[in-house]
Amino acid sequence: MKYLRPQIKVIGVEPDDSNCLQAAMAAGERVVLPTVGIFADGVAVAQIGQHTFDICKDYVDEVITVSTDEICAAIKDIYDDTRSITEPAGALGVAGIKKYVEQRGISGQTLVAIDSGANVNFDRLRHVAERAELGEGREAIIAVTIPEKPGSFKAFCEAVGKRQITEFNYRYNTGSEAHIFVGVQTHPENDPRSALIASLTEQGFPVIDLTDNELAKLHIRYMVGGHAEKVSDEVVLRFEFPERPGALFNFLNKLGGRWNISMFHYRNHGAADGRVVAGLQVPADERHLVPAALEQIGYPYWDESDNPAYQLFLG
Known part of the structure; x- marks a missing residue:
């Protein structure tokens, strides 16, 4: 290719x-x-082969690198376009094109990505699906501080506005403030992560951006x-409950705000139904009011207060 068209990069x-x-x-x-x-x-590969390097050093014009999240986003792009699933190494070319265009702001050029592999391990798809939205800039992972009092969850959701909450993790803290781990849907152009953080900060919710924090994404969220x-x-x-915006x-x-929420876990997995585990602090003399309140909510529910998994690890 370089022999016939040396101007090609x-x-x-x-x-x-x-x-x-x-x-x-x-080096x-x-x-x-x-x-x-x-x-x-x-x-x-820890070290490039001698013959490969001898060729690349003369004919490769530039090398760029991409993150795991960017590779996952590229796998999703290829699937959306062709309904084919590549392995992570096979999606490098598409991930590279996206980053190259974004960094240089180029247009009107012909760009070709080589798909170099489709032998994806099935268990790898779980990680790809989890990280693709982050790699596309369509999800932000943040830690938010809210007052530890009834009604704070609702006030925070109102501050998020029309953006879809994709993840919500919280456990009661004895202090005056609560720290929640939240995923929020964003858009790289129309509603970027920076706009979300600025909006929440202006409304009095301190925010720490964890979107690029590997510890948070791999472990803390769980x-x-x-x-x-x-x-x-x-x-x-x-x-x-039915999974839809809002x-x-x-x-x-x-x-409602009658009882304090002491635990909350939600993650959008793309299913038809959203699944939530919630802990409510209900005084003993008000326990008899719980069934009627839950019937008014109208969503299917299960009382897990006696579940051994809860008692061992959360109770």
Whole structure:
């Protein structure tokens, strides 16, 4: 290709945690990476081969790197366009084009991505689905501080506005403030993450952006909770409600502010029904009012207060 059309640029794309070609070209010789990420296992190489490097150093014009989230977003793009699923290494070209165009703001050029593999491991799809929206800039992960008092959840949802809440994790804190782990739907152009954070901050909700925080995305989101020793009279309920825009706010609105919410967990998985686990602090002399209040909400529910999983890890 370079022989026939030397003006064509050849741009290499590598994962940012296994960039052996980029490191070799920067050093002018082959180098050995101290660690290699294996998400894109088809290109998980610590040292580029001698023959490959001899060719690339003369004919590759540039090398760019992409993150795991950007690779996941590219896999989703390819699926949306062709209904084909590539392996992470196979989607590198598309991820690279997206990043190249975004960084340089180019238009009117012909760009070609080479899909170099489709042998995806089925269990890898779970991670791809979880991270694709983040890689596209269509979801933000944030930590928000709200007052530890009844009605705060509802006030926060009102502050979010028409944006869809994709994740909500909270456990009662004995202090005056509560910290919630929240996912919110965004749009890279029309409603970016920065606009969401600015809006919440202006409305009095301190925000920490966790969208690029690997610890938060890989672990903390699953660990929010634990025993709340000073929570008394807790009733634990599991709900299902129709999954549509505004459904979570509607659920909280129907739940009302009569009883304090001591635990809340929700994650949008793309299913027809949204699933919530909620803890309510209900005094013993008001327990008889709970069934009637739940019937007014109108959503299917299950009382999990005696569930051993709750008692062992959360009660």
